[in-house]
Amino acid sequence: MIDKRVKNAKEAIQGIENGMTLMLGGFGLCGIPENSINALVESNITDLTCISNNAGVDDFGLGLLLQKRQIKKMIASYVGENAEFERQMLSGELDVELTPQGTLAEKCRAAQAGIPAFYTPTGYGTEVAEGKEEREFHGKMHILEHAYEAEYAIVKAWKGDYTGNLIFRGTARNFNLPMAGAAKITIAEVEELVEPGMLDPNEIHIPGIMVQRIFQGEKYEKRIERVTTRKRKD
Secondary structure, rough: OOEEOOOOOHHOOOOOOOOEEEEEEEEEEOOOOOHHHHHHHHHHOOEEEOOOOOOOOOOOOHHHHHHHOOOEEEOOOOOOOHHHHHHHHHHHEEEEEEEEHHHHHHHHHHHHHOEEEEEOOOOOOOOOOOOEEEEEEOOOOEEEEEEEOEEEEEEEEEEEEOOOEEOOHHHEEEEEOOOOOOOOEEEEEEEEOOOOOOOOOOOOOEHHHOOEEEEEEOOOOOOOOOOHHHHHHH
């Protein structure tokens, strides 16, 4: 068996350099690779292109990288919870590529499957379609979208074993699932790292062949992006 363990997040991100493109799993603040993001913040690596559903919040997740101006381009589908993101985008400090959420997920999945491009009707007739090939299928127009190309994908799972097999929990599966294996190197951080054979094969979501590095994270905050409550009815 190939032992893919590394000691910690700092060791896991070795090889990531200025100017690289990274995929980062998570949806809002659910299932984000907290330890790896913190290690990137401490590394002072800059000029990154980050592919993620969103950009965290001002003081957590990818928002920490934005605070230190470590991201030069953000490819995302939703960015409404981050004031610093908005400021950098409107001032021209940050290059932003907004992508429909389903298209973003499929561009990740296509990269994972080794499919270079695909046609989708989403975005046809809008700014999203500018400069892209168009083709009609069954009387409906589609645009050609290319799979993402990234040097590293960083995902967060609930459990994993030394060979890289991963199990996600609940909604934390989100973008972590299609991003695993969608880059040249996939880093997985897990809440619990176990011996090979301890995971039920029927419950594994990502096979170890798609993961190159794995480590057990620590001190997960698991923040809630926005807490909403309702008044108690007596």
